[in-house]
Amino acid sequence: MANKIFDRDTLLDLTVNVVPLFIIGFFVVGFVVLAPFGIDPLASAIQFGLLAVPFVLLAVLTYFAGRAVAGAEHSSDVYLPGQASVRGAEPLEEFDDTPESLERDQTNAVEGETADDAADDH
Numbered sequence: 001m002a003n004k005i006f007d008r009d010t011l012l013d014l015t016v017n018v019v020p021l022f023i024i025g026f027f028v029v030g031f032v033v034l035a036p037f038g039i040d041p042l043a044s045a046i047q048f049g050l051l052a053v054p055f056v057l058l059a060v061l062t063y064f065a066g067r068a069v070a071g072a073e074h075s076s077d078v079y080l081p082g083q084a085s086v087r088g089a090e091p092l093e094e095f096d097d098t099p100e101s102l103e104r105d106q107t108n109a110v111e112g113e114t115a116d117d118a119a120d121d122h
């Protein structure tokens with residue numbers, strides 16, 4: 001099985017960026033198919049540029065944000081939302097950087113299984 005970059009929770013976090021991508025894509029398809037303002041090279045170039053540039057930038061931002069979130073979940077303690085800066089808050093999962101745990105995480109990643117999936121199996 002292929003190594004997954006994003007787990008289910010990370011994908012859920014990224015839906016706030018995916019929804020605008022679908023909306024922008026809808027308008028691009030609508031303007032291509034219907035051409036409500038006619039075909040003027042300058043106006044059409046500006047129109048599609050104003051749609052395509054934010055689409056590409058948002059897609060790139062979403063990808064890097066997802067990688068950052070996924071990396072942070074595997075390299076530090078995990079707290080409930082809003083609890084990371086509260087004094088005395090207990091982490092849900094503590095980061096374990098012992099060689100055995102790092103080797104186990106690498107083995108699970110190679111096999112296509114996340115640490116959460118491995119915990120569910122036991």
